[in-house]
Amino acid sequence: MTQAHQHTPHGEGGHHQAHDDGGQAEILDLDAEVLAEHIAFITAWLPLKAEPRQIVDLGCGTGAGTFALLERFPEAHVTAVDTSAGHLQHLREKACARGVEERVRTVQADLDAADWPDLGTPDLVWASASMHHMAHPERALTSVHDLLAPGGLFAVVELDGFPRFLPADAPGDRPGLEERCHRATDSFHAEHVPHRGADWGPMLSAAGFTVEAERTITVNIEGDRGEAIGRYAHGSLQRIRGAAAPALSPEDLAALDELLDTDSPHSILRRDDLAVRTERTVWAARRAPMARRGGQGTPS
Structure with missing residues (x-):
């Protein structure tokens, strides 16, 4: 879901300022390209009892989850929901x-609003890298529960942290720079995204779901698999620079800016030792089937 926090480049959703749609869209597209195998793995892992026909993708961004779900379930239709008109337009163009x-x-739609628009009665709701941005997650979870068809499945996918790209000893003159950049954003994220890294299991149970499965998937993609990883790393570090800069030393900030300078011989785009390292956790939660009475199979 795209809303108000421009520091968040990763995942199908992500919150940002409206004027930043273009830059955010590029990062989301790179995220989808680089992590495509992992997204496909998650869609195949979901504990579904039947192939869904109606799916809602909450906080769809530019459609990484939407298109993975359409490919995985060829008979399904997807309702893609986001606050960003620019992202939705980009998604429609890709669909065409x-x-x-x-x-x-x-x-x-703004999923932090108390009243949601009519999203149908889906068999599957997918929310990747969007739930932790909700200002009122308990209310949003209740809305999803009420939205789902009885017996339907809700898949919550969250990155356990921002991806890392550089080796620990890089760059040569400021080893460990990337980790210090991420630590420098911790207080910013604690204030603006307090639910990042949350355990969604108890919250899903409190909203009336039965959590049927939970899995953490380790991502470790070597950078020699494609130049997209270099662009992904550059765009990601560029976007956290603003939050990190006030807490970085002048030496670290200068080293970061050199990595981000595409004309520099030390640009991150020129490195051959990049990788994408992170983890994704998936919770698969089910709404209870409709109660039956008298043993006759008649819905109550």
Whole structure:
């Protein structure tokens, strides 16, 4: 879900200022490209009792989850929900280019609002890298529970932390720089994104779901697999620079700016030792089936 925190580049969703749609969209597209195998693995792992026909993608961003779900479930239709008109337009253009526009409906909505628009009655709700941005997560979880068809599944996918790209001893003159940049943003994130890294299991149970499965997936993608990782690393570090800069030493800030300078011989785009290292945790939670009475199979 895209809303108000421009420091968040990772995942299908992400919150940002409206004027920053273009830069955020590029990062989200790179995220989808680089992590495509992991997204496909998660969609295949979901403990579904039948293939879903109606899916809602909450905080869809530019559609990484939407298109992975359409590919995994060829009979399904996806309602893609986001606050960003720019992201939804980009998603629609990609759907047309892929020939799946008739299977995608886009809805612009603020999921922190008390009342949600009509999103149908989906069999599956998918929320990747979006739930931790909710200002009122308990209310949002209740809304998802009420939205789902009885017996439907809710998949919450969260990055355990921002990806790391550089070796620990890089750059040569300021080893450990990347880790210090991330530590420098900790207080900012604690204030603006307090639910980052939360355990969603208890909150899902409190909202009436039964958590059927939870899995943490380790991501470790070597950078020699494609130049997209260099652009992904550059865009990601560029976007955390603003939050990190006030807490960095002048020497670290200068080293970071050199990494981000695409004309510098020391630019991160020129490195051949990059990797994408992070973890994703998935919670699969089910709404209870409709109660039956008298042993006759008649819905109550």
